[in-house]
Amino acid sequence: MPSRDEMIAAIDIGTTKVTTLIGNIKKNNQIEIKSFGTVECKGMKKGLVVDINESTKSILNSIGIAEKSSNFFIDGAFIGVTGKHISFINNWTEINIASPGKIVRKSDVEKLLSIANRINLSSEHYVIHTLIKQFAIDDEKDIVDPVGLSTDKLAVEILTIYGSVIPIKNVINSVKAANIEIEDIILEALASSEAVLTPEEKESGVIMLDIGGGTTDVAVYKNKKMVFTYCLPVGGDLISNDISIGLNIPFIKAEEIKKKFANVDHNFYETLNKVNIQDLKLDRNKTALNIRLYSIVNDRVKELLTLVKEKVEAYGFIHSIPCGVVITGGTANLKGINALATEIFDMPARIGYPLDIEGPAEIVNNPMYSTACGLLKYAYQIRHFADYNRIDEKKAKNKGFIAKFKDFIFKILKNENFE
Numbered sequence: 001m002p003s004r005d006e007m008i009a010a011i012d013i014g015t016t017k018v019t020t021l022i023g024n025i026k027k028n029n030q031i032e033i034k035s036f037g038t039v040e041c042k043g044m045k046k047g048l049v050v051d052i053n054e055s056t057k058s059i060l061n062s063i064g065i066a067e068k069s070s071n072f073f074i075d076g077a078f079i080g081v082t083g084k085h086i087s088f089i090n091n092w093t094e095i096n097i098a099s100p101g102k103i104v105r106k107s108d109v110e111k112l113l114s115i116a117n118r119i120n121l122s123s124e125h126y127v128i129h130t131l132i133k134q135f136a137i138d139d140e141k142d143i144v145d146p147v148g149l150s151t152d153k154l155a156v157e158i159l160t161i162y163g164s165v166i167p168i169k170n171v172i173n174s175v176k177a178a179n180i181e182i183e184d185i186i187l188e189a190l191a192s193s194e195a196v197l198t199p200e201e202k203e204s205g206v207i208m209l210d211i212g213g214g215t216t217d218v219a220v221y222k223n224k225k226m227v228f229t230y231c232l233p234v235g236g237d238l239i240s241n242d243i244s245i246g247l248n249i250p251f252i253k254a255e256e257i258k259k260k261f262a263n264v265d266h267n268f269y270e271t272l273n274k275v276n277i278q279d280l281k282l283d284r285n286k287t288a289l290n291i292r293l294y295s296i297v298n299d300r301v302k303e304l305l306t307l308v309k310e311k312v313e314a315y316g317f318i319h320s321i322p323c324g325v326v327i328t329g330g331t332a333n334l335k336g337i338n339a340l341a342t343e344i345f346d347m348p349a350r351i352g353y354p355l356d357i358e359g360p361a362e363i364v365n366n367p368m369y370s371t372a373c374g375l376l377k378y379a380y381q382i383r384h385f386a387d388y389n390r391i392d393e394k395k396a397k398n399k400g401f402i403a404k405f406k407d408f409i410f411k412i413l414k415n416e417n418f419e
């Protein structure tokens, strides 16, 4: 049995399911999923807790299953947050360098970061992540580590990701009511990206879409860094809802039909139409149903992808994404979705599976578990490179937050692997 220090747990509380992963960090730093528990999630809507008793019950069930199968009992875990309340601020902060010879010292960087970190948010907001995008000296940008360089002015660009206190507290309380300490809170879009994107994609430019049941989490990466994130409160549930209304069948049946028969690839639709005319032996009703299904599902997914594209376009990133779109989340299993995404975005698209993580095939071979796998991967980075966020004020105080934050900054500056 591995020691407690090497064990790591993550809970992905999604709109449709809760997944608990208990992992182990191997000697070669590879993460291995030892056990998992995944159950239907009740009490969540569009990524938000709407019934805390129900969400806590689902969390308890999923933890119980994971614990039973590895015989390892957890008292703390990393958890994900999402929802349309998530937002970000990108800002530059600058200081003059007054040292002899205008050489940037470690203390200058610390001073700059502590100023940059003082962003003005109302008490209704929580800062979830503070991510350094780049440093700049005088007019030269894209500096990774400015210590030792000579300059008049030192600047830093920071992406601060924050959300509303109330929905975040509701997730925290659901987990605490299950007697689990929260080790940290991680943005789900960041976790999914951590799971499915390659370092090359993050460097060149890529759009990650995690289309779940109730939300679509979006992250854009450029020059190795996240530059944009967005949560659209629409996911696969709405597709099933449309099928349910369109075909006048119960939601559960619509879910089943969607998973078995829906296909949003235009080639599939063309084939259906051709076959219908030529092959008289084919069941006409079945073909007509498939065509109807195509048009219902295609309309909804097209609308969803177009909304995302417009959002990314509004920030001016759409023309610098050579690696295209990576789709993950349960709805990535929808047949033909990468073909439709290629058409809408006019870019290459692929399905994103969890990468560089060992574990049961049903987890690591299914995009539905990307967030959970990414939570484990990101959790490992946080554990090893110190805690740099400040969501839990009390916890932060206990651990000497500012000291840890600075420590983390220097570790990431020195460590290229932290991406």
Ligand SMILES: Nc1ncnc2c1ncn2[C@@H]1O[C@H](COP(=O)(O)OP(=O)(O)OP(=O)(O)O)[C@@H](O)[C@H]1O
Binding pocket: 013, 014, 015, 016, 017, 018, 046, 047, 211, 212, 213, 214, 215, 216, 235, 236, 237, 240, 255, 258, 259, 260, 329, 330, 331, 332, 333, 334, 335, 367, 368, 369
């Ligand atoms: N084969 C499939 N074809 C189409 N849709 C599928 C398929 N398999 C799963 N889905 C859909 O994936 C969705 C669930 O995805 P996922 O588990 O990623 O969501 P979640 O994490 O619970 O929710 P969210 O992240 O939105 O809060 C459901 O809408 C489900 O119908």
Ligand SMILES: [Mg+2]
Binding pocket: 014, 015, 212, 213, 329, 371
């Ligand atoms: Mg999810």
